Amino acid sequence: MTAVHHDRTELSVVIPMYNEEEVLPVLVERLRPVLDGTGVRYEVVAVDDGSTDKTAARLEDLRARWPQLRVVALRRNSGHQAALTAGLHSARGAYVASIDADLQDPPEKIPEMLDLARSQRLDIVYGVRSDRSTDTGFKRRTAGAYYWLIRRLVGKNVPSQAGDFRLLSREAVDALKTLPDQQQVYRLLVPWLGFPSGQVSYQRDERAAGETKYPLRKMVGLAITSITSFSAAPLRLATWLGVVSFFTCLAMLVFTLTAYALGNTVPGWTSLFTAMLFLGGVQLICFGLLGEYVGRIYTAVQQRPTYFVASDSGRTAEAAVPAA
Ligand code: UDP
Numbered sequence: 001m002t003a004v005h006h007d008r009t010e011l012s013v014v015i016p017m018y019n020e021e022e023v024l025p026v027l028v029e030r031l032r033p034v035l036d037g038t039g040v041r042y043e044v045v046a047v048d049d050g051s052t053d054k055t056a057a058r059l060e061d062l063r064a065r066w067p068q069l070r071v072v073a074l075r076r077n078s079g080h081q082a083a084l085t086a087g088l089h090s091a092r093g094a095y096v097a098s099i100d101a102d103l104q105d106p107p108e109k110i111p112e113m114l115d116l117a118r119s120q121r122l123d124i125v126y127g128v129r130s131d132r133s134t135d136t137g138f139k140r141r142t143a144g145a146y147y148w149l150i151r152r153l154v155g156k157n158v159p160s161q162a163g164d165f166r167l168l169s170r171e172a173v174d175a176l177k178t179l180p181d182q183q184q185v186y187r188l189l190v191p192w193l194g195f196p197s198g199q200v201s202y203q204r205d206e207r208a209a210g211e212t213k214y215p216l217r218k219m220v221g222l223a224i225t226s227i228t229s230f231s232a233a234p235l236r237l238a239t240w241l242g243v244v245s246f247f248t249c250l251a252m253l254v255f256t257l258t259a260y261a262l263g264n265t266v267p268g269w270t271s272l273f274t275a276m277l278f279l280g281g282v283q284l285i286c287f288g289l290l291g292e293y294v295g296r297i298y299t300a301v302q303q304r305p306t307y308f309v310a311s312d313s314g315r316t317a318e319a320a321v322p323a324a
């Protein structure tokens with residue numbers, strides 16, 4: 001059946017969206033000409049991550065005018081990475097690009113990524129930010145610290161400054177889909193796969209409209225998940241903290257015994273209190289660390305899906321074909 005091969009989708013573009021009604025028109029205006037210009041058979045998989053604004057309605061309107069647009073709606077807000085997972089699972093293309101909705105990553109780079117992957121037979125093409133001068137100083141510094149830490153803990157082949165703007169081959173996507181990981185952090189899982197990869201550098205723009213869906217709370221959450229899902233080093237750190245405090249207390253013991261021998265035992269209050277606070281602090285830190293890992297084991301054991309698809313316009317269309 002060569003005909004089947006003939007209408008294979010070459011490129012899927014996955015876009016997670018959470019309350020992005022403001023950027024949608026601008027996004028379409030820039031993305032569509034780029035994709036139409038590639039001349040390949042493509043689909044856009046817009047994942048509506050439980051938006052509470054008019055994103056869903058806007059997408060529905062757009063679908064009438066843009067046949068290549070598919071809308072995958074999730075039941076509730078499941079987070080950026082889960083929305084990406086949903087998109088990767090429904091994408092059908094031989095290559096799958098992922099891009100944020102807010103146009104911070106330029107859609108114009110997608111054809112370049114596709115060309116590079118095809119000509120060099122690469123499975124992964126990272127979009128690497130050459131310049132983040134448009135991000136706030138705070139965002140840049142925290143991102144710098146994040147990548148520094150990640151490269152030390154996870155490994156050097158994590159490209160720094162590579163976010164979730166990238167292109168994957170079908171093989172790489174299928175490999176990702178086999179991972180049972182519950183808390184997907186794709187910017188770490190993708191390099192971990194070990195497929196041949198390349199890079200395309202780009203300038204990170206300012207958000208085209210609307211505001212960030214990544215407040216500090218979520219940024220810290222992503223950082224903790226990134227670390228604990230790839231490294232047991234913090235547990236080692238806890239052990240070291242324990243060792244250090246043990247020897248400190250040993251030294252304190254010598255000090256106390258000497259003081260006792262010399263007969264001035266009463267003014268020991270300060271050292272006692274300090275040691276107590278120090279030990280208490282160390283113990284709490286270590287408990288917290290253990291808790292992080294126990295928590296990960298807990299979610300892994302539960303095996304709960306990270307999202308539920310409420311509707312997929314592509315799937316319903318597909319199902320309608322044989323019935324007709
Ligand atoms: N996003 C999502 N679900 C969420 C939060 C964000 O699908 O719970 C999407 C969002 O719509 C955007 C992308 O993830 O397309 C990146 O979010 P954002 O641009 O707000 O993050 P920032 O660039 O500020 O880190």
Ligand code: MG
Pocket residue numbers: 100102104207212
């Ligand atoms: Mg953004």
